[in-house]
Amino acid sequence: MLELRPTCENCNKPLPPESTEARICTYECTFCAACVDGILHNVCPNCGGGFVPRPVRPSQNWKGDNFLGKDPASTKVKHRPVDPAAHEKFTEKLRRIPPEKR
Ligand SMILES: [Zn+2]
Numbered sequence: 509m510l511e512l513r514p515t516c517e518n519c520n521k522p523l524p525p526e527s528t529e530a531r532i533c534t535y536e537c538t539f540c541a542a543c544v545d546g547i548l549h550n551v552c553p554n555c556g557g558g559f560v561p562r563p564v565r566p567s568q569n570w571k572g573d574n575f576l577g578k579d580p581a582s583t584k585v586k587h588r589p590v591d592p593a594a595h596e597k598f599t600e601k602l603r604r605i606p607p608e609k610r
């Protein structure tokens with residue numbers, strides 16, 4: 509089950525479970541869309557993979573107790589801002605390779 513982390517790892521912007529701005533990599537590293545597009549170049553600073561929009565868990569119990577009321581979002585903040593210069597260097601080549609070919 510996704511953790512639904514509460515903030516952007518880089519800028520600490522709140523990303524509540526219903527946010528449409530949350531982006532995740534396969535390891536669930538979580539960032540806001542502005543950081544992914546403007547700073548990260550769609551390269552995860554932790555694994556080098558790409559990002560996709562994080563799905564929204566239903567807030568209501570539509571079926572089988574599969575909803576936020578039973579499985580709430582994580583409250584554990586992971587704030588580990590990237591070093592912009594280091595990330596530029598890290599992504600020099602990577603950003604030109606589409607995520608499915610990395
Ligand atoms: Zn951000």
Ligand SMILES: [Zn+2]
Nearest residue numbers: 533537552555
């Ligand atoms: Zn990652």
